[in-house]
Amino acid sequence: MTAKKQQQPQELTVEQKLQHLYELQQIDTAIDKIRTLRGELPLEVQDLEDEIAGLETRVQNLKTDIAEADKGIVQKKQEISNSEQLIKKYSEQLDNVRNNREFDALNKEVEFQKLEIELQQKRIREHTRVKSEKEEALAEATRQYEEKKNDLNAKKDELDDIIKETQKEEEELLEKSKETAESIEERLLIAYEKIRKNARNGLAVVTVDRDSCGGCFNNIPPQRQLDIRSRKKIIVCEYCGRILIDKYICDYDGSMQKADLAAALEASSKKGRRAKKTEEVKEETA
Numbered sequence: 001m002t003a004k005k006q007q008q009p010q011e012l013t014v015e016q017k018l019q020h021l022y023e024l025q026q027i028d029t030a031i032d033k034i035r036t037l038r039g040e041l042p043l044e045v046q047d048l049e050d051e052i053a054g055l056e057t058r059v060q061n062l063k064t065d066i067a068e069a070d071k072g073i074v075q076k077k078q079e080i081s082n083s084e085q086l087i088k089k090y091s092e093q094l095d096n097v098r099n100n101r102e103f104d105a106l107n108k109e110v111e112f113q114k115l116e117i118e119l120q121q122k123r124i125r126e127h128t129r130v131k132s133e134k135e136e137a138l139a140e141a142t143r144q145y146e147e148k149k150n151d152l153n154a155k156k157d158e159l160d161d162i163i164k165e166t167q168k169e170e171e172e173l174l175e176k177s178k179e180t181a182e183s184i185e186e187r188l189l190i191a192y193e194k195i196r197k198n199a200r201n202g203l204a205v206v207t208v209d210r211d212s213c214g215g216c217f218n219n220i221p222p223q224r225q226l227d228i229r230s231r232k233k234i235i236v237c238e239y240c241g242r243i244l245i246d247k248y249i250c251d252y253d254g255s256m257q258k259a260d261l262a263a264a265l266e267a268s269s270k271k272g273r274r275a276k277k278t279e280e281v282k283e284e285t286a
């Protein structure tokens with residue numbers, strides 16, 4: 001870092017320019033990640049709040065339905081009691097009838113009131129059934145409501161923690177980004193910002209990975225890959241315009257290259273073992 005600061009951006013070699021660009025990209029990507037993470041949590045909180053509001057309405061509606069059923073039951077009971085009183089009244093009148101016509105008429109009234117009572121009893125059973133269904137639904141909605149409410153509180157706490165934690169991290173990264181940007185010449189920095197702004201994933205500087213551009217995944221011809229590895233020119237992807245770099249450009253101590261080599265050796269020896277095994281199997285079956 002100190003060596004970079006002593007040099008003016010214009011005096012840097014292409015390789016050094018690319019290294020600074022890649023470092024800047026890595027810092028900015030880390031900042032993007034923090035912002036994405038922080039951006040998603042509020043959405044989750046919002047979703048939960050919407051769900052809770054929905055459940056609140058549901059609980060309220062169910063309570064209203066239950067109250068309606070109760071009201072219905074009370075009303076029907078009152079009607080039954082009215083009918084019973086009428087039957088009592090008619091029965092008393094029956095004791096003092098003067099003719100058959102009056103007798104028949106009173107009997108008819110009694111029969112009618114008895115039917116009324118049956119009907120009201122049926123209504124009461126219906127209301128009771130509806131009420132118990134609604135009560136079950138209410139218990140379930142209340143349970144869900146409590147659960148979501150707990151989820152929401154946990155998410156809000158998590159969000160607060162993340163905001164606190166990441167705020168500090170983000171400030172440090174922003175400071176580092178500013179510092180690194182100062183070591184890059186203006187023309188290059190403007191290009192970097194412009195590409196970054198237009199790229200959906202915020203990547204302006206990408207490595208070549210499996211013969212492809214790390215940004216748009218289009219194939220890069222071998223000659224171009226050689227040019228990129230030679231680090232003598234700033235090369236952009238002809239498809240997406242991103243700045244292409246050799247993936248080991250910031251591997252100052254060679255540890256990354258060493259690890260990759262070891263992994264490749266391991267993979268090829270495994271392959272060898274597998275090939276040998278296949279041969280053995282072939283011999284056995286032959």
Ligand SMILES: [Zn+2]
Binds near residue numbers: 218237240
């Ligand atoms: Zn590309």
